[in-house]
Amino acid sequence: MRPLCPCWSCYCLLLISSLGVQGTPVAPRADPEQVHLSYPGEPGSMTVTWTTWVPTPSEVQFGLQLTGPLPLRAQGTFSRFVDGGLLRRKLYIHRVTLRELLPGVQYVYRCGSSRGWSRRFRFRALKNGPHWSPRLAVFGDLGADNPKAFPRLRRDTQQGMYDAVLHVGDFAYNMDQDNARVGDKFMRLIEPVAASLPYMTCPGNHEERYNFSNYKARFSMPGNSEGLWYSWDLGPAHIISFSTEVYFFLSYGHHLVERQFHWLESDLQKANKNRAARPWIITMGHRPMYCSNADLDDCTWHESKVRKGLRGKFFGLEDLFYKYGVDLQLWAHEHSYERLWPIYDYQVFNGSREMPYTNPRGPVHIITGSAGCEERLTPFSLFPRPWSAVRVKEYGYTRLQILNGTHVHIQQVSDDQDGKIVDDIWVVRSLVGRMTYL
Numbered sequence: 001m002r003p004l005c006p007c008w009s010c011y012c013l014l015l016i017s018s019l020g021v022q023g024t025p026v027a028p029r030a031d032p033e034q035v036h037l038s039y040p041g042e043p044g045s046m047t048v049t050w051t052t053w054v055p056t057p058s059e060v061q062f063g064l065q066l067t068g069p070l071p072l073r074a075q076g077t078f079s080r081f082v083d084g085g086l087l088r089r090k091l092y093i094h095r096v097t098l099r100e101l102l103p104g105v106q107y108v109y110r111c112g113s114s115r116g117w118s119r120r121f122r123f124r125a126l127k128n129g130p131h132w133s134p135r136l137a138v139f140g141d142l143g144a145d146n147p148k149a150f151p152r153l154r155r156d157t158q159q160g161m162y163d164a165v166l167h168v169g170d171f172a173y174n175m176d177q178d179n180a181r182v183g184d185k186f187m188r189l190i191e192p193v194a195a196s197l198p199y200m201t202c203p204g205n206h207e208e209r210y211n212f213s214n215y216k217a218r219f220s221m222p223g224n225s226e227g228l229w230y231s232w233d234l235g236p237a238h239i240i241s242f243s244t245e246v247y248f249f250l251s252y253g254h255h256l257v258e259r260q261f262h263w264l265e266s267d268l269q270k271a272n273k274n275r276a277a278r279p280w281i282i283t284m285g286h287r288p289m290y291c292s293n294a295d296l297d298d299c300t301w302h303e304s305k306v307r308k309g310l311r312g313k314f315f316g317l318e319d320l321f322y323k324y325g326v327d328l329q330l331w332a333h334e335h336s337y338e339r340l341w342p343i344y345d346y347q348v349f350n351g352s353r354e355m356p357y358t359n360p361r362g363p364v365h366i367i368t369g370s371a372g373c374e375e376r377l378t379p380f381s382l383f384p385r386p387w388s389a390v391r392v393k394e395y396g397y398t399r400l401q402i403l404n405g406t407h408v409h410i411q412q413v414s415d416d417q418d419g420k421i422v423d424d425i426w427v428v429r430s431l432v433g434r435m436t437y438l
Contacts, residue, residue, distance in 0.1 A: 028053040031116035032094070034187035034218075036194035039164065040097055041222035041232045043128045046198065047097045048076075048111050049220045050118065051187065055080070058094040062109035066122075070108065074098050081217040084210030085179035095220050101125035121195040126163060126234070130277050133404065134235040135161060137197075139371040139397035140168035140204065140286060140332020144186040148372030148395040149415040150193075157193045164234065165197050166400075168332035169204025169244075169286030173373050175214035183214050202241040203228060204286035204333065211252050212245070229260050231267050236405045237280040238271040240264070240326075244287040247305040247315075248298075254310075261315040268324035279405040279431055281326045288331035288367050289318055290340060292388045294379045297333065302346075318345065321363060327429065328408065330398075332369035335378040337392040337412050339423060340365040348387050351428075356389075358428040366410060368398040390423050405431055 032050040040047045048060050058078050061070035076096030083089045096111065104127045111118045126134075137153060156162065175183030190199065200221065207215040216226040221241070223230035229242040242264060246256040271281050289307035291299035298304045309316030321329065322344050341348045342360030350356035357364065370377060372395050380391050394416040401409040412423035 029116070030054050030056050030113070032112040032118040033191075034184065035111060035118050035121065035191055036187065036219075037123055037196070037198050038200060038220045039126060039198040039222070039232060039234075040220070041230070042097075042099070044101045044103065044125065045097055045099045046101060046123065046125060047095060047220045048109065049218075050094050050111050051184070051218075052078075052092045052094065052112075052116070053090075054115075055092050056094075056115045057113040058096050058111075059113055060096045060098060060109055060111045061117075062098060062107050064105070064107065066108055066120075070110065079217070081213075083176065083180035084213055085176060087179040089179050089181075091180070091184075091217070093217055103127045123196050124160075124163070126198070130233075130236045130405070132235050134163045134237070134402050136164050136166055136400040136402075137162045137397055138166045138168065138284075138330055138366075138400050139368050141170040141335055141369040141373050141375075142167065142190075142371040143170075143173035143373030143375075144182055144189055145173065145374040146372050146376070147189060149370070149397050149413075150189065150372065152413070152415050152419060153371075153397060154192050157196055161399075162197055165193060165199045166239075166284055166330065167199060167201045168284050168330055168368065169202050170206045170332060170369070170373070171201075171204070171215070172206070173375070174206045174209065175218065176209040180214060183218065187218060200232075200239075200241065201227060202284050202286060203243050203245050205245055205248065208245065208249050225263075228256070229263055231271070233278055235402050236278055237282050237402045238274065238278045240267060240271075240281070240283045242283065242285045244285045244306050247310065248287075257310060257315050261317075261320070264317070265320060265324075268320070268326070272324055279429065280328070280402060280408060281324070282328045282330065282402075283321065283326055284330040285317075286331065287333045288365065289329075290343065290346075290365060290385075290387065291334050291338060291367055292381050292385045292391065293334045293336060293338075294381045295334075299331075299334065326363050328427065329363050329365045330400075331365065331367045334367050334369050335373065335375060336367070336370050336380065337390075337394070337396060337398070337423065338367040338380075338388060339390040339410075339412075339425070340367075341387050341389050343387045346387065355428075357425055359430055360427070364427055366398060368412070370395050371397050372415075392422050394422065396422070
């Protein structure tokens with residue numbers, strides 16, 4: 001008898017692997033996975049997002065008890081997402097918003113349908129109003145491979161150290177790779193954190209493929225811009241998330257630069273009118289205006305696109321943010337940590353020589369992109385710039401506490417040094433006369 005040809009053997013193995021134990025095809029899974037939370041901007045609410053591989057009803061069951069029945073119910077919707085890769089893989093993204101939550105109260109929930117339920121997760125509803133002290137974990141550039149700082153971040157979350165996460169762009173590296181399977185892997189990776197805390201995002205350059213489609217589909221941010229730009233209130237702060245990428249991927253439309261700019265200006269005007277209630281204005285965007293890294297990224301150029309705008313004069317963000325008195329600007333992209341002195345137009349505007357961050361006369365910039373990814377850490381230039389205060393080339397992430405209307409506490413955690421705090425500052429601003437720096 002002639003031996004089977006290699007190609008026929010491969011076909012048989014493929015056929016066998018596609019069959020169940022009883023020799024029948026394996027049905028696509030209806031069990032929820034990649035569960036994560038986000039805050040939709042409405043006090044007393046939380047949005048639960050998850051993925052299935054077949055269309056199913058979208059329901060969240062929740063309550064206050066760790067065990068026993070979950071008496072409360074909320075329904076939502078799902079949308080089919082077709083990845084732009086060769087296989088055109090289909091994912092079903094479910095969204096359910098829980099409302100009328102009691103502020104500061106811990107809830108237990110599970111999501112899914114009669115066809116399959118997730119395990120139980122816990123989260124604490126955000127407190128309402130400006131009079132409390134939110135604690136945030138802040139970082140960017142976290143990959144599915146080499147997510148160095150994530151285990152420590154997960155332990156922090158389990159210990160109840162944070163109220164929310166700000167992920168400042170670049171996820172998975174990249175979510176679209178391997179027909180979006182890398183995106184699935186990443187969303188499973190972050191689930192222990194993201195299913196317990198509102199996981200708030202902004203797009204980075206690694207989300208660009210297929211017009212940021214994986215980013216837009218997988219995350220549920222406030223507003224109506226598919227998560228490209230939005231804002232929300234948290235304690236004494238107004239937090240603005242925006243896309244630096246509209247300045248670089250112009251094939252998706254020059255109009256996005258202008259639309260975002262005018263939205264930012266309108267939002268900043270409203271935020272300034274509300275300074276009495278929420279004194280701090282904080283922005284997050286992926287590519288920084290300044291950095292002292294040894295590469296050729298936008299922030300290393302004097303006339304950065306993000307800072308000065310298209311052709312160096314249209315829709316630049318530094319003048320806009322300075323005009324409206326943005327207090328703190330959070331960035332990533334560079335795989336390192338860098339804190340700047342208060343700065344505007346390359347000039348240092350410290351509050352004083354002794355207390356540079358007390359009533360600074362310019363915004364404070366923090367670059368925190370060292371959470372861990374396959375591209376490793378980014379080196380710094382040999383000599384720091386005059387506006388660079390602290391540079392750390394170690395894996396880690398940032399802790400940010402908005403203590404009250406006058407004090408913000410910023411710490412950098414080094415995972416390389418077993419959780420050591422390698423940078424620690426307070427930004428202090430009086431409530432009087434803080435509308436703008438002008």
